[in-house]
Amino acid sequence: MNKGNLISGLLDSKARPGANRCLRVLPPLPGLSIPRAMYRLTPRAMDLRPCRGFVMSVLILLATGCPSPTTSDKPTNPFRDLPAIGFSASPKDVTEDIVPLGELAAGDEIVVEVIGQRIEAVLLLAGDSEFDNAGRIAGGGSPNRSLVFRIVEAARYFVYIQFDPRLATFQRRAQIVVTRGDSEAQPPPRQSVIIRFADGWLSEPGLWDEEDGTGDEQALLEDITEVVRAGIMERLGAIFDGAPDKTPIDIVDERDPLPSGLYSTVTFSPRRVTVLDHQRECTGQLPPDIALPTVSSSMAGLSDECRAPVVFGEVLECGGRPDAGNRVLDDEAVVYVGSFQGRGENCRFAVINSVNNVILALARTAAHEIGHLVGLYHVPLTDIMERAPTLSFQRELDFNRGQIVLDRGRPLQTSEVDNVINGGLEVLFEPVVLTTIIQDPEFYFRIIFSGTR
Ligand SMILES: [Zn+2]
Numbered sequence: 089m090n091k092g093n094l095i096s097g098l099l100d101s102k103a104r105p106g107a108n109r110c111l112r113v114l115p116p117l118p119g120l121s122i123p124r125a126m127y128r129l130t131p132r133a134m135d136l137r138p139c140r141g142f143v144m145s146v147l148i149l150l151a152t153g154c155p156s157p158t159t160s161d162k163p164t165n166p167f168r169d170l171p172a173i174g175f176s177a178s179p180k181d182v183t184e185d186i187v188p189l190g191e192l193a194a195g196d197e198i199v200v201e202v203i204g205q206r207i208e209a210v211l212l213l214a215g216d217s218e219f220d221n222a223g224r225i226a227g228g229g230s231p232n233r234s235l236v237f238r239i240v241e242a243a244r245y246f247v248y249i250q251f252d253p254r255l256a257t258f259q260r261r262a263q264i265v266v267t268r269g270d271s272e273a274q275p276p277p278r279q280s281v282i283i284r285f286a287d288g289w290l291s292e293p294g295l296w297d298e299e300d301g302t303g304d305e306q307a308l309l310e311d312i313t314e315v316v317r318a319g320i321m322e323r324l325g326a327i328f329d330g331a332p333d334k335t336p337i338d339i340v341d342e343r344d345p346l347p348s349g350l351y352s353t354v355t356f357s358p359r360r361v362t363v364l365d366h367q368r369e370c371t372g373q374l375p376p377d378i379a380l381p382t383v384s385s386s387m388a389g390l391s392d393e394c395r396a397p398v399v400f401g402e403v404l405e406c407g408g409r410p411d412a413g414n415r416v417l418d419d420e421a422v423v424y425v426g427s428f429q430g431r432g433e434n435c436r437f438a439v440i441n442s443v444n445n446v447i448l449a450l451a452r453t454a455a456h457e458i459g460h461l462v463g464l465y466h467v468p469l470t471d472i473m474e475r476a477p478t479l480s481f482q483r484e485l486d487f488n489r490g491q492i493v494l495d496r497g498r499p500l501q502t503s504e505v506d507n508v509i510n511g512g513l514e515v516l517f518e519p520v521v522l523t524t525i526i527q528d529p530e531f532y533f534r535i536i537f538s539g540t541r
Contacts, residue, residue: 165221167246167524179203179263186213186223186524187247187264196239197269204262206252207231209412214535215244216526223248224526225492226535228412228463231262235413236273240535250412253496253520277537278336279414280351281458283324285317285342289356294425295446300433312443319447320356320454327455327472327486335487335529336537337458350417352461354454360426361399370406375399376466376495377407377456377475394435398427401457414462414536421457423450452485463536464529465492468521473529475519487529494520 164170172190173180175198192198202210210231213223223246229235231249239245251260288294291309293301321341328337340347366375378399401423402408411419428449430436455472467473467490474485475493496518 167215167223167244168220173264173266175267177265177267179265182249182262182264183257183260185249185251185260187249189245189247189266191242192239192245193242194239197271197273198237198239198245199234199265199267199269200237200247201234201265202231202247202249202262203264204231204249206255206259207249207262208252208409209250210235211248211250211412211525212237213246213248213525214241214531215246219526222491222524222526224528225463225465225532229415230412235415236269236271238269238273240538248525250494253494275414275537276349276417278338279417279462279537280338280340280347280349281328281461282340282342282346282351282353283321283454284353284355286355286357289313289358289425290316292358293360293429294358295429297429297431297436299431300436316443316446316450319443320451323447323451323484324454324458327451328458335533337462337533352418352458353420354457354461355420355422356450356454357422357424358426359424360429360431361424362427363397363399366399366407375402375407376409376460377401377453394430394432399424400427401453403457403460408460410460410463410465412463416461419461421454421461423453423457425450448484459487459529463532465494465527466519467491467527468493468519473527489526489528489530492522492525492527494522496520 166184166186166188170184170186170188172188173182174190189198200210200212208231210229211225212227212235214226216222216224226240226245227235227237247264247266249260249262249264251262290313291306294309296306296309321339324339328335328339338347340351363375363378366378378397399407401421403411404420404422408419408421428446452472459473464473464487466475467488469488469490470485471488471490472485473487473490
C-alpha cells in the first residue's frame with residue numbers, strides 16, 4: 089500500500105517565465121520573496137514596445153533573447169506617467185489596463201463603470217506606498233455596471249481593467265465612465281460565513297476509499313467526524329477571528345443562530361470530484377482550484393493511474409471567479425472532502441493516519457474558498473491563497489501580501505484529462521503573475537469593509 093505522507097506534495101503551479109516571448113521585464117519588487125522569473129508575465133509585460141525595430145529585435149532575439157529596455161526606450165509606467173482620466177459622464181475609450189484616477193481624498197465617493205466585452209473584473213487600486221509601479225487592490229466589481237467606491241484613505245487611485253488574460257494587448261477594447269458620487273453608500277462592516285457540513289461529509293465517501301476501503305475504516309471515519317468537525321471550526325476561527333479584529337469575517341457554525349443579514353456559505357461535501365467529473369457537470373473554464381494529489385518529487389513511487397487531477401474546492405456555480413470587491417454578500421463555495429482521498433489500494437493516501445493533517449487540509453481549503461468569496465485572488469506564495477491546498481499538511485498558513493496570479497486557462501478537452509499530470513496541468517492553467525497588482529489582505533479588508541459598495 090502506498091501511504092506515506094498524505095498528499096504531502098502539491099502541484100507546482102508557479103508561473104513559468106515566458107521565455108520565448110518578447111516581454112518587458114519589470115524589476116523585482118524588493119520585500120517579496122518571489123523568484124525573479126515570476127515577474128515577467130504581466131499584462132503590461134505583454135506590451136511589445138520593447139521590441140521596436142522589428143528586424144533589429146529579431147536579430148537580437150536570435151542572439152540573446154529579449155533585449156532589456158534601455159533608458160532611451162523606457163516603457164511607460166502607467167502608475168506614474170499617465171495623466172488622470174478626469175471625471176466625466178461621457179464614456180472614454182481606454183486601451184491600457186491601468187487607468188489613473190488621480191489623487192482622491194478620504195470621504196470622496198466615485199462611481200466607475202467599465203464597459204466592454206471579455207472583461208473579467210474591474211479593480212480599484214490605491215497607489216502603493218512602497219513601489220511606484222504597482223497598486224494595491226482597494227475594491228472591485230464587475231464590468232458593465234456602476235460601481236460605487238467610497239475612498240477610505242487618501243492616495244492616488246487607479247482602475248485596473250482585468251481583461252480576459254488570453255486577449256492580446258491590441259484586442260483590448262473598453263470604455264470607462266468615472267463620475268463623482270454622492271450616495272454616501274456604506275457596505276456592511278463585516279461578512280458572515282456559515283460553515284456547513286453535509287451528511288456523511290467525512291465518511292460517505294469523504295475520506296473513505298469506496299473501491300478498496302474496509303467497513304472498519306469507514307466506521308473509524310464516522311467515529312472521528314465530530315472531532316474533525318470541531319478541529320476545522322477551531323482552525324477557521326483562528327484564521328479569521330483569532331486576534332481582535334484580525335479580519336472582518338465572522339465564521340459561524342451552522343448549529344449556532346444564523347446572522348440576521350446576508351451571509352456566505354461554505355459547505356463540506358462528501359463528494360470526490362475529478363476534473364473529468366467537473367468537465368461533465370460544468371462547461372467552460374478549467375475550475376481554478378484543482379491540483380494533483382501528489383508531486384513527483386515527494387511521491388515518486390505513485391503511479392500515473394493515481395494522478396488524476398481533482399477539484400478540492402470551488403466557488404459556486406462551477407468554478408466561479410473571486411468576488412472582486414466582495415460585491416456579493418450571499419455567495420457560496422464548497423470543499424470536496426472526497427477529493428482528498430485516492431481510490432484503490434495503490435492510490436490511497438494516509439489521510440486517516442493523522443487527524444491533525446486532515447483538519448489542517450480541510451480548514452485551509454475552506455479558508456482559501458472564503459478568501460475567494462470576499463474577493464481575494466491567487467498569489468504565488470506559500471499562503472492560504474496559493475492554488476494548491478495541500479501545503480497545509482506541512483504547516484499552518486496565513487493570508488499574506490503578494491502579487492496576484494491569473495490563469496490563461498482554457499476548457500479542457502475530454503481526451504486530455506487522463507493525460508493531465510504534473511506539467512500538463514500547469515500548461516493548461518498558464519498562470520500569469522501580475523507584477524503590478526498587489527493583494528494586501530490586511531489593507532484590502534480594512535478598505536472594502538468600510539468604503540466600497
Ligand atoms: Zn483558489
